[in-house]
Amino acid sequence: MTIRQISDKTVLHQYLIRDRIAAAYQLGDLDEQYVAYCKWWGHENERGILDAVTLLYTGLRTPVVLTLGDSAGTADTLDAIHDDLPERFFCQVHGHHVNALKNRFRTDDLTPRIRMGLHRSDYQARPVTIDHECTVLSHTDTADLMALYQFYPDNFFEPYQLGTGYYYGLRLDGLLVSIAGIHSISEEFDIAVVGNLVTHPEYRSQGLGRACTATLLNRLFDNVSLVALNVMDDNQAARQMCRNLGFGDHVQFYEGIAEKGQGS
Numbered sequence: 001m002t003i004r005q006i007s008d009k010t011v012l013h014q015y016l017i018r019d020r021i022a023a024a025y026q027l028g029d030l031d032e033q034y035v036a037y038c039k040w041w042g043h044e045n046e047r048g049i050l051d052a053v054t055l056l057y058t059g060l061r062t063p064v065v066l067t068l069g070d071s072a073g074t075a076d077t078l079d080a081i082h083d084d085l086p087e088r089f090f091c092q093v094h095g096h097h098v099n100a101l102k103n104r105f106r107t108d109d110l111t112p113r114i115r116m117g118l119h120r121s122d123y124q125a126r127p128v129t130i131d132h133e134c135t136v137l138s139h140t141d142t143a144d145l146m147a148l149y150q151f152y153p154d155n156f157f158e159p160y161q162l163g164t165g166y167y168y169g170l171r172l173d174g175l176l177v178s179i180a181g182i183h184s185i186s187e188e189f190d191i192a193v194v195g196n197l198v199t200h201p202e203y204r205s206q207g208l209g210r211a212c213t214a215t216l217l218n219r220l221f222d223n224v225s226l227v228a229l230n231v232m233d234d235n236q237a238a239r240q241m242c243r244n245l246g247f248g249d250h251v252q253f254y255e256g257i258a259e260k261g262q263g264s
Contacts, residue, residue, distance in 0.1 A: 001043070001044065001045060001046055001073075001076065002043070002044040002048070003041060003043050003044075003076060003077050004044070005039065005040065005041055006040045006041065006053070007040070009030050011042075011050070012026075012030060012040060012042075012053065013027070013030060013189065015042075015053060015069075016030070016053070016068070020191060020226055021116075021117035021226070021228050021250045022068065022094070022115060022250065022251050023068055024117070024191055024193050024226075024228035025055075025066055025092065025183065025184065025193055025228075026066055026068060027186065027189045028183070028184030028185060028186045028189070028191055028193050029055065029057060029184055029186075030186060030188075030189050031184065031185070031186035031187075031188055031189060032188075033164075034057075034059060034184060037057050037058045037059030038055060038056070038057055038058075039055070039056040039084070040056075041054045041077050041080070041081050042054075042077075043069070043070065043073035043074070043076055043077045045070070045073065050069075051069050051070040051073045052067070052068065052069030052070045052073030052074045052077060053067075053068050053069055054066070054067050054068075054074065054077045055067075056081075056084070056085060056086075056089075060090075060158055061158070062088070062089065062090045062257075063086045063089040063090070064089060064090045064091070064092065065085065065089050065090070065091045065092070065093075065258070066091075066092045066093075067091075067092075067093045067094065067097045067101075068094070071096040071097055071099075071100060074093075074100050075097075075103075075104075078100055078101070078104050079104065082260075085260070087259060087260050088257065088258070088259045088260075089257070089258055090255065090256070090257055090258075091105075091107070091110075091254075091255060091256065091257075091258045092253060092254075092255045093253060093254055093255070094251065094254075095252060095253065095254065098110065098254055101258060105258040105259060105260060105261070106258065107256060107257070107258045107259075108256075108257075109257060110254040110256040111232065111233075111254065111255060112233035112234075112253075112254055113230045113232055113233060113252070113255055114230065114231050114232075114233055114239065114249050114250075114251075114252055115229075115230055115249075115250045115251045115252075115253060116228065116230070116231060116239075116242050116247040116248060116249055116250060117226065117228045117247065117248060117250045118217075118226070118227050118228075118245065118246045118247045118248070120221045120225040120226070121225075122246050122248075123217065123221055123245075123246045124246065125217075125218050125221065132170055132171070132172060132208075133170070134168045134169065134170045134178075134212045134215040134216075135168065135169060135170075135171075136165060136167065136168060137167040137168065137169045137179070137181075138162055139159065139162050139163075141162070141176065142159050142162065144169075144176040145157065145159075145167075145169070145176065145179060148176050148177070148179060148198055148200060149179075149196075149198060151198055151200060151201055152196075152197075152198040155196050155198065156183060156195060156196060157196045161181065161182070161183075161196075164182060164185060166181060166182045166192070166216060166219065166220065167179065167180070167181040167182070167196075168180050168181070168212050168215045168216050168219075169212065170208050170211060170212055172203065175200075177199060177200040177202075177203040178198070178200065178203065178209050178212045179196065179197065179212060180194065180197050180209065180212035180216045181194070181195065181196040181197070181216070182194055182195060182196075182216070182220075183195040183196070185220070185223075185224065186224075190224050190225050190226060191224055191225075191226045191227070191228070192220045192223075192224050192226075192227050192228075193227070193229065194220075194227055194228070194229040195229060195230065197209060197212070197213060209241065210241050210244070210245070213241070213245060217245065228250075229242065229247065233252065
């Protein structure tokens with residue numbers, strides 16, 4: 001058994017493409033624009049075969065740890081890299097990794113999510129049928145975005161993400177009321193992760209969020225063939241909106257804050 005840090009993107013890519021939707025965040029983070037924020041570890045079994053990877057991503061206000069692969073290998077990796085991890089981080093782990101995480105960190109608020117995926121071949125681009133135009137947001141819109149994100153305090157938005165050109169918003173009477181954006185995109189690795197979706201509470205159930213998301217998807221599928229996103233397990237309205245756009249459920253996982261200290 002060997003645990004080592006990995007910087008070779010080819011090695012990581014060959015492992016991650018086994019399940020592109022489950023590994024959507026990790027694949028996107030292989031892109032050159034995110035590489036400076038990434039630290040990867042791999043676990044090799046007794047035959048020297050890579051069977052688990054763990055990613056520490058530091059490009060957000062709260063660092064993020066993402067795990068993928070064999071549960072025993074993940075547990076061994078978390079032991080080996082304990083001192084390399086921050087005191088507090090956000091985690092995204094599959095169900096068979098939850099015990100490994102809880103045995104090593106304090107994790108009081110892990111919540112179930114559903115990873116959904118949509119292939120370009122299954123997407124039917126439609127004109128956005130709404131009376132108001134969704135437009136690309138830029139750094140000049142940052143203050144308005146931050147004001148709207150107060151209604152989604154668990155967002156993972158950082159202003160630098162506007163530089164991707166993949167944030168769309170809708171304004172009514174000058175007020176920004178709905179946003180659809182991305183967590184990551186890699187044209188090289190042919191994948192994007194949609195996220196940071198929010199609509200002002202007073203303007204929900206009017207199709208505004210769907211309009212922004214559809215506008216974003218129309219643009220994304222010009223450049224990548226696969227898009228993934230996460231929804232809360234019990235948010236049936238959000239899941240149905242995504243299904244209406246063509247997304248399908250893929251895998252359940254858990255996310256939340258983890259802190260160093262005695263595990264639960």
